[in-house]
Amino acid sequence: MKLKIFDTKELASEYAADLIIDKVKNNKNTVLGLATGSTPIQTYKSIIEKSKLYDISFAKVKTFNLDEYHVIDKYNEQSYHYFMKENLFSKIDIKLENTYFPSLDQNYDELIESKGGIDIQILGIGLNGHIGFNEPGSSLDSKTRKEKLDQSTITANSRFFNSENEVPKFAITMGIDTILKSKKIVLLAFGKAKYKVVHKLLNTTKFDSNFPASALVLHPDVEIICDKESYEK
Ligand code: PGA
16 A cells, blocks of 8 residues: 655645546546545545646546445435535536446446446545445455445434434445455545544554455555545644
């Protein structure tokens, strides 16, 4: 795992956006794996700006989101469909029919493979070490599936809802195996709340199902991108 630390999350996000923009510039058929949550928002803003500045087209790009709540209407403002439209898809020239989200009525892993596999997967990390909604206990060979959310995840995500009761209890998530099949993985972690989990990850040497992000040590091309707050005490 390669570590990059930036003074601010804006600079860190700009670096992540550059990785994506460069990839798309060199290959218009790039396949991206995308994440939601507060962490990647600035990266998406930077991608939008740079795509305009350098006239980069996403018309042939395909995207696979990591996860989605289950069950939620895709027009619900809390859905990850809605999040992606608001924060990225409506602001670049991507075709919505090329944007995919996991659901139970398809084999998502096969679908990803049929499009050539994910070139760059963006990840956040949960305070409990989850990647996507692979909660502690997820196995290394897990594929896209329905997963019960950890109580700690429900509590953490309640900040986006009116109350904790409104947070869906389940999600459909790419599995750990699905994520590890990506050619490159970029994990973003910002803010002092992530300090503990970032250092736990950086000190990891082998997979531990109680700490799902530990699977990343098995992948040959992972970049951990931190701001100072998440790295320095
Ligand atoms: P966050 O979520 O970006 O909102 O901190 C990260 C995660 O839970 O994976």
